[in-house]
Amino acid sequence: xxxxxxxxxxxxxxxxxxxxxxxxxxxxxxxxxxxxxxxxxxxxxxxxxxxxxxxxxxxxxxxxxxxxxxxxxxxxxxxxxxxxxxxxxxxxxxxxxxxxxxxxxxxxxxxxx
Amino acid sequence: xxxxxxxxxxxxxxxxxxxxxxxxxxxxxxxxxxxxxxxxxxxxxxxxxxxxxxxxxxxxxxxxxxxxxxxxxxxxxxxxxxxxxxxxxxxxxxxxxxxxxxxxxxxxxxxxxxxxxxxxxxxxxxxxxxxxxxxxxxxxxxxxxxxxxxxxxxxxxxxxxxxxxxxxxxxxxxxxxxxxxxxxxxxxxxxxxxxxxxxxxxxxxxxxxxxxxxxxxxxxxxxxxxxxxxxxxxxxxxxxxxxxxxxxxxxxxxxxxxxxxxxxxxxxxxxxxxxxxxxxxxxxxxxxxxxxxxxxxxxxxxxxxxxxxxxxxxxxxxxxxxxxxxxxxxxxxxxxxxxxxxxxxxxxxxxxxxxxxxxxxxxxxxxxxxxxxxxxxxxxxxxxxxxxxxxxxxxxxxxxxxxxxxxxxxxxxxxxxxxxxxxxxxxxxxxxxxxxxxxxxxxxxxxxxxxxxxxxxxxxxxxxxxxxxxxxxxxxxxxxxxxxxxxxxxxxxxxxxxxxxxxxxxxxxxxxxxxxxxxxxxxxxxxxxxxxxxxxxxxxxxxxxxxxxxxxxxxxxxxxxxxxxxxxxxxxxxxxxxxxxxxxxxxxxxxxxxxxxxxxxxxxxxxxxxxxxxxxxxxxxxxxxxxxxxxxxxxxxxxxxxx
Numbered sequence: 140x141x142x143x144x145x146x147x148x149x150x151x152x153x154x155x156x157x158x159x160x161x162x163x164x165x166x167x168x169x170x171x172x173x174x175x176x177x178x179x180x181x182x183x184x185x186x187x188x189x190x191x192x193x194x195x196x197x198x199x200x201x202x203x204x205x206x207x208x209x210x211x212x213x214x215x216x217x218x219x220x221x222x223x224x225x226x227x228x229x230x231x232x233x234x235x236x237x238x239x240x241x242x243x244x245x246x247x248x249x250x251x252x
Numbered sequence: 253x254x255x256x257x258x259x260x261x262x263x264x265x266x267x268x269x270x271x272x273x274x275x276x277x278x279x280x281x282x283x284x285x286x287x288x289x290x291x292x293x294x295x296x297x298x299x300x301x302x303x304x305x306x307x308x309x310x311x312x313x314x315x316x317x318x319x320x321x322x323x324x325x326x327x328x329x330x331x332x333x334x335x336x337x338x339x340x341x342x343x344x345x346x347x348x349x350x351x352x353x354x355x356x357x358x359x360x361x362x363x364x365x366x367x368x369x370x371x372x373x374x375x376x377x378x379x380x381x382x383x384x385x386x387x388x389x390x391x392x393x394x395x396x397x398x399x400x401x402x403x404x405x406x407x408x409x410x411x412x413x414x415x416x417x418x419x420x421x422x423x424x425x426x427x428x429x430x431x432x433x434x435x436x437x438x439x440x441x442x443x444x445x446x447x448x449x450x451x452x453x454x455x456x457x458x459x460x461x462x463x464x465x466x467x468x469x470x471x472x473x474x475x476x477x478x479x480x481x482x483x484x485x486x487x488x489x490x491x492x493x494x495x496x497x498x499x500x501x502x503x504x505x506x507x508x509x510x511x512x513x514x515x516x517x518x519x520x521x522x523x524x525x526x527x528x529x530x531x532x533x534x535x536x537x538x539x540x541x542x543x544x545x546x547x548x549x550x551x552x553x554x555x556x557x558x559x560x561x562x563x564x565x566x567x568x569x570x571x572x573x574x575x576x577x578x579x580x581x582x583x584x585x586x587x588x589x590x591x592x593x594x595x596x597x598x599x600x601x602x603x604x605x606x607x608x609x610x611x612x613x614x615x616x617x618x619x620x621x622x623x624x625x626x627x628x629x630x631x632x633x634x635x636x637x638x639x640x641x642x643x644x645x646x647x648x649x650x651x652x653x654x655x656x657x658x659x660x661x662x663x664x665x666x667x668x669x670x671x672x673x674x675x676x677x678x679x680x681x682x683x684x685x686x687x688x689x690x691x692x693x694x695x696x697x698x699x700x701x702x703x704x705x706x707x708x709x710x711x712x713x714x715x716x717x718x719x720x721x722x723x724x725x726x727x728x729x730x731x732x733x734x735x736x737x738x739x740x741x742x743x744x745x746x747x748x749x750x751x752x753x754x755x756x757x758x759x760x761x762x763x764x765x766x767x768x769x770x771x772x773x774x775x776x777x778x779x780x781x782x783x784x785x786x787x788x789x790x791x792x793x794x795x796x797x798x799x800x801x802x803x804x805x806x807x808x809x810x811x812x813x814x815x816x817x818x819x820x821x822x823x824x825x826x827x828x829x830x831x832x833x834x835x836x837x838x839x840x841x842x843x844x845x846x847x848x849x850x851x852x853x854x855x856x857x858x859x860x861x862x863x864x865x866x867x868x869x870x871x872x873x874x875x876x877x878x879x880x881x882x883x884x885x886x887x888x889x890x891x892x893x894x895x
Contacts, residue, residue, distance in 0.1 A: 222453045233481045233568055241517055244572055247580045 167210025174203045259338075260386075264401050293830040295379035296788055300386045301364030302683055305676065307390060308358035311349050314397065316750055318346035323707075323743035326736050329728040339724035340407035341426065345400070347410030348430060352437055353393045355664070358672045360389070360441075362533055363448050365679055369779035370455025370466045372797065374790045377450035379828040380876065381443050387838025388440030396847045398432035401428055403849070406430035409722065411519055412493070414504035415513040419497050427850050431494045434844035438483050438490070445479030448472050457778070459797040463557070466777040467543075467550060470557050471536025474564040477534070478525045481568070486522035489515055498848060513578065520571035527664065528567040528595075532560060535602055536669025538624050541674050542606045544773050545621040546613025548800055552605040559598030566595050574657040576647045585644040592604055592642035596635055603628060618773065619693045623674035626701045630666025634659060639713070652722075655715025658708045665704060673753075681772045685784045686764035689756050696752035704747025710735035710742075770892075776804035781815045783892035789825045792817035792885050792894075817889050825880040837866050 178199045180190060208214040210228075217223060278284055291299060320343050321557070325334045334342065368375055376382050399405045403425040408417045417427050452473055456465070492503040493515060502508040504515045508878050543550045550556060572580065572588035606628065615621065637659040641650055650656055681687050714735050719726065726732055765772075771780040778795065779786075781803045799805045806812045840862040847856030889895045 219454070226449075229477070229565075230481065236568060237485070238522055240569075240572075241514075241521075244517060244580050244584050245511065245513060247578075247584075 163210055167206055170206045170210065171203060174199050174206065255654065260401060267401065278549070278615070279737070281668070282397070288832075289830070291589075292835050293832045295375070295383045295384060295828045295830055295834075297368050297376050297379065298788070299366045300382055301361045301366075303386060303390075304361035304364060305683075307393065308354050308361055308672075311354040311357070311393060312750070315346050315349040315354055316747060318342045318349070320743055320747055322346065323740040325724065326726075328737065329726055329730070329733050329738040331725055334724070336724045337407060340409075340722075341405035343722060344406045344409055344430070345396075348396065348406070348434065350664075351410065351526065351530070352434055353389075355668055355672075356437070356441060357393075359475065359530055359533040359668075360385070360444055362468075362537065362672065362675050362679070363444065365450060366675075366684055366779060367451060367469055367472055368455070369682070369782060369786060369790060370469050370777050370794050371452060371455065371460060372778050372791060373451065373455040374794075374825065375828060376447050377454055378447050378524070379829060380834065380870070381447050382442045383445040383831065383834035383835055385440040385447065386592050387834050388443075388841055389437045391838040391842035392433045392435075392437035392845070394840055395436065395849075396429060398846075399429035399433075403429070411516075411523070413519075414493060414515050415506075417497075419492060419500075420505075428494070428497065430850040431490050431497070432848055435487060435490045435494070436841050436845055438487050441479055442483045442487075445476040445483065449476040449480065450501055452476075457791075457795050457797050460802075463554070464797060464800045464802075465759060467539035467553070467556055467560075468496070468533070468536035468777075471532045471534075471539070471560055474560040475529050475532040477561075478564045478567055482522045482525035485518050485856055486526075489518035492518075498851060511894065513575075516575055516578070517571075520574040522575065524571040525567040527660075528563055530668045531663070531671070532563065534627075534668050534675075535560065537671045537675035537678065538606055538627065539602075540777065541620045541678055542609045544678075544775050545616045545618055546610050547774070548613040548615075549776075549804075550605065551608035552601070552612075553800065555601055556605055559601045562598045563595060566591060570595065573642060573644075573647070576644045577651045577794075582735050589642050589644040593639055595637050599631075599635060603631065604748045618677075619688065619690055619697065620674040620678040620773075622694070622697050623670045623677065626697070627666060627670040627674070630662055630670065630704070633669055634662035634666050638663060643882055650715060654711040654719045654721060655714035657721050658711035658715060661708050661711075662704075678773070681767040681777075681784050682770075682779055682782075683785060684761060686766050687772060689760045689764055692752055692756035692759060696749045696756060698749075699752060700749030703742045703747075703749055706745060707739050707742025710739045714739075714744055771803075774807075776801040778803055781806075781812070783894065787888045787892070789827055789880055789885070792822060792825075792889050817885070819886060819895060822882050822885055824882050825885065826877045827880055829876055829878050831876070832871060833866050837863055840866065 165246060181187065186192075187195065212223075214223065214227070237248055257452075257535075261852070278287060292305065321334065322339065323330055325339055364376070367373075406408060406412065406426040406429055407424075408422060408427060408430075412427065412430055452465070452469055485829065492501075495501040496503055496505065496510075502510040504510045504512045506512070508558060524798055539550050541557060569591040572584060573592045576585050576588070606624075628646075635657070641656060641659055677688055677693065714732055717732060717735075719732050726736075767784045770783040772784070773780070781795070782790065793815075795802070803812075803815075806814060840859045842859075844856050844859035844863065847853065847859060886895065
């Protein structure tokens with residue numbers, strides 16, 4: 140890009156600075172498929188009782204997030220300020236707030252029914 | 253379509269005639285190629301912004317006609333101008349259109365037109381994605397409006413609560429139109445949020461530190477954060493309801509352990525942040541307008557930034573105030589009541605900062621400034637009634653009454669619409685190279701503003717008198733007749749105000765004052781350093797920023813020549829190529845939506861396959877940029893007298 144001055148923060152288009160080999164994407168894709176497949180089959184076959192099932196699903200979901208972040212979003216690579224780290228923290232904050240508060244709000248349901 | 257009575261038939265004929273007219277004009281003036289090359293395939297943020305603006309104004313017309321029909325129906329007791337079913341459809345489309353197909357594209361118009369120019373960038377971070385976002389919105393709006401003449405409009409309110417919207421109670425395709433259209437435009441909105449956050453964080457001109465950014469850009473940061481975190485909740489809620497309706501799942505039916513309240517919960521996790529999404533950019537616009545027309549730097553810049561970001565975070569902890577009366581415990585209601593009231597604090601900070609900026613400034617009352625001044629009074633009242641509604645015990649009284657209707661119209665019209673109109677007037681010369689006529693604009697402003705109070709003040713009273721929202725008619729003895737009649741007069745005054753804006757635009761195209769300097773308002777930020785309209789590459793040379801309000805500082809110190817390009821230092825500029833794929837993707841999404849609306853699953857999935865094919869085609873594209881040669885830059889810059 141022309142007229143590119145100074146540090147990397149001011150680059151004029153977001154061009155991929157790092158060359159990614161397609162192998163990494165394929166591994167990530169397969170991993171996420173496998174993780175999704177396991178969750179689906181566990182839920183569909185009712186192979187566990189409810190509460191342990193939820194725990195296992197949450198753990199699998201956490202792995203899924205890790206796979207997405209490392210294989211597709213390249214969370215470890217950055218130039219310039221680590222905006223994406225702040226974004227991740229804020230995103231996690233919102234996610235947990237929404238999830239736990241929904242459980243809290245909907246708690247009345249168990250009392251009603 | 254065939255059995256819906258004279259009102260719809262007339263609309264059918266009008267739509268047909270308009271379409272024939274448009275096609276005729278385009279063919280007669282041989283503009284098809286121009287339309288395709290310059291607009292439909294463009295990835296230029298300025299053109300995309302203009303298309304958003306036109307679409308938003310058209311949708312404001314459609315939503316406004318809905319509003320007038322409703323007010324006409326309610327003008328007198330026992331009125332039967334509309335049937336109950338038709339009335340339900342009209343308030344549903346009014347709400348959906350005004351929020352998702354008017355306010356959202358209007359803020360995106362402002363994002364697109366202003367942000368890259370303000371931060372000294374040549375385009376957004378992902379121009380191609382930007383075009384996709386626009387076409388998704390455009391074809392979603394088309395799909396939604398198609399319901400009007402084809403199959404019946406949605407009629408369960410813009411919130412679309414189950415079980416009312418489950419198949420058992422709502423067979424028709426109207427609800428499917430709503431679910432799919434909103435889903436498609438929502439995907440586009442997420443794209444826009446990501447795009448502008450990346451643009452602002454990654455593409456600022458050298459030297460423009462975060463705390464040197466103009467406040468409008470800051471407001472776009474805040475709004476984009478909210479978009480990215482809120483819209484997925486809506487996407488999930490709509491997708492689950494669609495699965496219930498199309499594939500017979502039971503997420504929101506009690507039948508197999510589903511819970512309809514979960515939809516309400518998910519909807520408002522998006523829905524309340526959404527009203528901040530549309531108000532935050534308006535706050536940014538007011539900050540720009542007030543500073544420019546008071547000829548002062550904004551009072552309390554850092555507190556403005558802090559309050560914007562604070563609002564964007566607090567907005568996630570207020571959603572349960574939409575269902576205080578649902579039956580959740582006192583602790584839940586207390587938490588959400590307090591959080592809702594807390595939003596008033598940063599908002600109050602902002603209002604006082606605007607007032608302090610005007611205080612002892614040399615204030616010029618131009619049109620943007622008039623809209624800003626009318627906003628302050630409006631928002632004061634809207635905010636105060638908002639805090640009244642946030643008091644959970646009192647909300648049991650106001651819940652679903654006209655008091656609530658008056659409150660949210662006062663914040664959404666008095667805040668968002670006034671702000672966006674102020675922004676439209678303010679940046680109009682930058683978009684089109686001429687100013688909008690002030691005299692006609694004043695007529696519009698005065699009529700709209702008076703109309704607003706005449707329309708909505710009676711509704712606060714009606715709320716206290718027990719009138720509930722979504723009533724299609726009411727008996728004569730309730731004592732509501734007079735106030736409703738006054739309210740209807742106000743609605744027509746607002747309609748007249750809108751008409752004046754249309755006349756003003758048409759008049760100004762011919763007679764409006766041309767902007768030859770590029771800086772008609774004596775502005776403060778970088779976009780005013782460019783000619784109007786800006787060349788397609790924006791900046792021939794990217795400026796190096798050293799202060800806040802950089803353009804103003806340069807003018808104060810007679811250093812404006814520093815931003816002029818110099819012939820010997822110009823280099824060729826790489827710009828993104830136009831592409832037909834975003835448009836085609838929109839078309840494919842339209843057919844996918846249409847297929848699922850009518851349960852034509854083959855059409856739906858086939859169209860989705862085309863979407864996938866387009867994405868793969870894009871993934872294999874290598875050269876998506878081209879170089880603008882130095883000669884062309886020289887020629888363009890010389891034509892505007894900058895060399």
